[in-house]
Amino acid sequence: MDQRGGLRERKKERTRAAISDAAIALFVEEGFDDVSITRVAEAAEVSRRTLFAYFPTKEDLVVHRFADHETESARVVRGRPEGRAPLAALRAHFLDGLRRRDPITGLNDVPEIIALLRLVRTTRGLAARMLRFKQNGEQALSAALRDTAGVTDPTAGLAAAQIIAVQWTLAIDNQVAIAAGTTASAAYPTATKSAKQGFALLADGLGGVL
Amino acid sequence: MDQRGGLRERKKERTRAAISDAAIALFVEEGFDDVSITRVAEAAEVSRRTLFAYFPTKEDLVVHRFADHETESARVVRGRPEGRAPLAALRAHFLDGLRRRDPITGLNDVPEIIALLRLVRTTRGLAARMLRFKQNGEQALSAALRDTAGVTDPTAGLAAAQIIAVQWTLAIDNQVAIAAGTTASAAYPTATKSAKQGFALLADGLGGVL
DNA sequence: GTGCATAAGTAGACTGAGTGCAATATACGC
């Protein structure tokens, strides 16, 4: 299964990675807006036109790396063991992500990851693009809740929106802490505590504090 | 106070409105992506360059109309009467918005409003731009909660994110119902019920349903 | 009213993202 398809497929995959790698390296170095597509194409040794065959927009050169995680929450809910509550499953998954230093939780201090996340966070266009991922993740989670948690229409959407909002907030907070120089291990206890607090607010409501 | 400043100010304001009106009319008619800035400038009888003096980007021609509402939730929290809980104030404000058919709640069936909201909702770039407003609203609300509700750092951000997420979900649901042809009055009871459900989930948590 | 400083508006050339098309090169199935 490692090399499904023939040479063609594998070569395409390598080209795709080469383009994206070259792009991100340049963007991190000089800023997203200060590097033209043409320069990326030159660095990756492909034509401008080919670059656009792989990535429909400049932003996609960066954000495609997050595409897999778009529906992660929905998958967790759909794949949870029988009888397990969705919220509990999501909580466990997020806490496990922190433990594993999953970049998606923001709690990862590998320099390349830090640089990439900072790039995305501090570039207007890129940040806006990420919000669309968030939106899609919300949609997917909403559908998952409707399909597997016996919850109906207005409630599913509302719950999904709340859950995704909390997870993103937690992730961004972690990113900011790491970007400020804290190591992942040093930030871990606080991050865990915040995550538990976030999921507690989700489960028990804001009534207690507001 | 109606005409602060002189002729200059008022003329600028009229020009600004003329440009925006022309733009939105064209966009609604033919689609955001199918109308060039040049055509908008011609319709508004100004030069292309002047248009950009008033609106920094094409998207701003449309979304500037929502700019005032960006920090609305934060203002409601800051301006609430002594002793009133933030969440209760926001709930009352939203329900009142539904009663007043405030466009921001999505429950408004004036044709121009429907068309404008549909335009924003169905145009990729415009929708993405609106998500930035959402983000900023979240920030502002978070700060308001920290400043006036005696709630500290991770919690304020988490609560704000949840609240804004719920309000947006409610508004979008209403927009979709209206766009499907329901009148505002016909949708009002359901919209109210959903809003109450949304704020109940916020206050009491998802623990009961998930 | 006249004149001057200032701000608004215009013209035209430029950069950079993204697209359409037609031509060329390359890997695959047989």
Add this chain to the structure above:
DNA sequence: GCGTATATTGCACTCAGTCTACTTATGCAC
């Protein structure tokens, strides 16, 4: 090997947004 599908390319084009230099209108002091 050979024909075919597909990847790649070059070129010309549209459109958003910026820069610079120039013109026109406005407000204000007198």
